[in-house]
Amino acid sequence: MVDAGRRAFFRGRSRPREQIRPPWARREDEFIDRCTRCNDCLTACPQHILVAGDGGYPTVDFSAGECTFCADCLKACQPQALLRADPEQPAWPYKAVIGEDCLPRQGVECRVCGDFCDVRAIRFPPRLGGNPLPEIDAEKCTGCGACVAPCPVVAVSVR
Secondary structure, three states, rough: OOOHHHHHHHHOOOOOOOOOOOOOEOOOHHHHHHHOOHHHHHHHHOOOOOOHHHHHOOOOOOOHHOOOOOOHHHHHHHHHHHOOOOOOOOOOOOOEEEOOOOOHOOOOOOOOOHHHOOOEEEEEOOOOOOOOOEEEOOOOOOOOOOOOOOOOOEEEOOO
16 A cells, blocks of 8 residues: 555655645544535535545635635534534634745735735734835634735745
């Protein structure tokens, strides 16, 4: 049997790509055990950001938009691969990350990611001698992905 790392190598990737599961997904092993790949969560998502990923299991595609945490996917999941045990339970632990290709880091004025962040988790503090650089407030960031698709150089991701 070929392990996951070797399978990824043969597909042209040096390591397996992390997939973000829908909000309130169980731990990965439990999620895989329970998910029937029925696609009910994909159909229920009003933002159309849930897509069939590797193996047909649902994953989030932030290039299509943001997660509003409406919980429609959660309600649609009959096998309970998605489960909110507590009403206060966060949807997931993910946060936005801004990479080195970010335009302000290249000396170009850009604040697009901040414009799309409804919770104002992305700030641009003034900086002597250059454009303000984006900073993410991890306490405010929900990991919704609203900042991902608008980035003109694909420098923003959610991890």
